[in-house]
Amino acid sequence: MDGKAYQQNLMNMCAAGQHDPTKKYGICGIITAIVCFPCGLICLFSDVEKRCVRCGVKC
Numbered sequence: 001m002d003g004k005a006y007q008q009n010l011m012n013m014c015a016a017g018q019h020d021p022t023k024k025y026g027i028c029g030i031i032t033a034i035v036c037f038p039c040g041l042i043c044l045f046s047d048v049e050k051r052c053v054r055c056g057v058k059c
Contacts, residue, residue, distance in 0.1 A: 010054050019052035021059040 014020075029047025033040040050059040 014052060014055040014057070019057065019059050020054055021050045022053050024049050024051065 026047035033044035
C-alpha cells in the first residue's frame with residue numbers, strides 16, 4: 001500500500017465517523033489544578049479540548 005492510498009484510507013475512516021480523538025489540557029486548567037489542589041481538578045477537567053489526530057475536527 002503506497003502512502004497516498006494509506007492516507008486516503010485514514011481520511012475515509014474519519015469521514016465515516018471513526019475519529020481518533022486525543023485530549024489536550026489548557027494551561028489555565030493545569031495551573032489552577034496545581035495551585036488549588038484538589039478543587040482545581042474541576043477546572044482541569046473542564047478546560048480540555050478533544051480533537052481528532054488525523055483530521056483535526058473537534059470531537
